[in-house]
Amino acid sequence: MWLFNKTPNLDFMSRRRWAGLASLIMLSLAVAIIAVRGLNFGIDFTGGTIVEVGFQESVDLSEVRRTMDEGGYEEAVVQHFGTARDVMIRLGPRDEEDADALSNRVLDTLEERFPEVELRRVEFVGPQVGEELTEQGALAMLGALGCILLYVAFRFEYRFAAGSVAALVHDITLVVGILSLFQITFDLTVLAALLAVIGYSLNDTIVVFDRIRENFLRMRKGSTEEVMNASINQTLSRTLVTSFTTLLVVLSLYFVGGEVISGFAFTLLLGVLVGTYSSIFVASASALAMGVTKYDLQPPAKEGEDQEEEGEGARP
Known part of the structure; x- marks a missing residue:
């Protein structure tokens, strides 16, 4: 080739x-x-809350999304984090409640469908x-x-x-x-x-x-x-x-x-x-x-170089 x-x-x-x-x-x-x-734009730029939860066994993300939708969190972004038992939930900014109250409500919503769910981490990014x-x-x-x-x-x-x-x-x-x-x-x-x-x-x-x-x-x-x-x-x-x-x-x-x-x-x-x-x-x-x-990009000709080339060209 x-x-x-x-x-x-x-x-x-x-x-x-x-x-x-x-x-x-x-x-x-x-x-x-x-x-x-x-x-x-993600939460890094718009602000919002990140909630990480863990399950005892692998969980289907579609089930988690359906549970979040039924709980009134249609805008939530649900992703696996690390393993199939770890899930990250991203929520947009909500002015009516702080990060702790929001994470508790999310956990309560998930526990109705997944009793074994555990809260791992909560991170809040403000709009500013x-x-x-x-x-x-x-x-x-x-x-x-x-x-x-x-x-x-x-x-x-x-x-x-x-x-x-x-x-x-x-x-x-x-x-x-x-x-x-x-x-x-x-x-x-x-x-x-x-x-x-x-x-x-x-x-x-x-x-x-x-x-x-x-x-x-x-x-x-x-x-x-x-x-x-x-x-x-x-x-x-x-x-x-x-x-x-x-x-x-x-x-x-x-x-x-x-x-x-x-x-x-x-x-x-x-x-x-x-x-x-x-x-x-x-x-x-x-x-x-x-x-x-x-x-x-060619370097400038040295002084007298042109004359030398002309002299060499004139020789028999």
């Missing part, structure tokens, strides 16, 4: 306009979905704390993008920096749009996954940019598009193998890790897929669209 034996020769840059059109359509749909459906987490989470995202812009601009060239940030914004917008579409609970674990997606996508982009810079110095006669195509093809095997092995881990987390980290794993799964696409098509194509050429 070419993936392991030789470097492919795929013309990615000739398809950049079609890829750009597809990305623009997907981004427009993602923004529209976010605007219409919004995000399903939720608002602060929302603000700090947004600032963390913007701060990460700003630091990446400065880092890539310092290491490469400002048009490469803009291309890398364009790829990251593309990835985050698409992932958040899909989370909004399926109403995945957006909590601190999902926010952590988004920051991990930023790091993963940036790493892929930096690998491609490093090879582009090397080839700009080596391939003196090739056009900018040819240099970028060659660089993407040379790093394609590494990109695909890294994405494949990462997907294996993320899929294991998603299917085996339980509902507690399902949102985290699902976000990472989307991020790996979208990040692989953007590192090939979006980042390099954005830098090319802004007019970067191989002369922007």
Whole structure:
């Protein structure tokens, strides 16, 4: 297979306009979905109460949900926590009662159907704390993008920096749009996954940019598009193998890790897929669209070098 034996020769840059059109359509749909459906913020951001209970034997979550619905807690989110005998119940903010009274009522409701149930832990998150987490989470995202812009601009060239940030914004917008579409609970674990997606996508982009810079110095006669195509093809095997092995881990987390980290794993799964696409098509194509050429990364000629080359060329 070419993936392991030789470097492919795929013309990615000739398809950049079609890829750009597809990305623009997907981004427009993602923004529209976010605007219409919004995000399903978890208790970490909205405030509320978390009640952890334990059972002597494995319990069916559908039975627990039915019991909570009959007790007047239709909005409760019920998940396994750790084992099939441990259950986490998330409740939205209720102004009429405090966390202790609410947990006692939840326990009384469950004891009518499950007499052996035990209360393990109660955690309350106030609305003010939720608002602060929302603000700090947004600032963390913007701060990460700003630091990446400065880092890539310092290491490469400002048009490469803009291309890398364009790829990251593309990835985050698409992932958040899909989370909004399926109403995945957006909590601190999902926010952590988004920051991990930023790091993963940036790493892929930096690998491609490093090879582009090397080839700009080596391939003196090739056009900018040819240099970028060659660089993407040379790093394609590494990109695909890294994405494949990462997907294996993320899929294991998603299917085996339980509902507690399902949102985290699902976000990472989307991020790996979208990040692989953007590192090939979006980042390099954005830098090319802004007019970067191989002369922007070549070191300046030493004084008298041109005259020496001309003198050597004039010799018989």
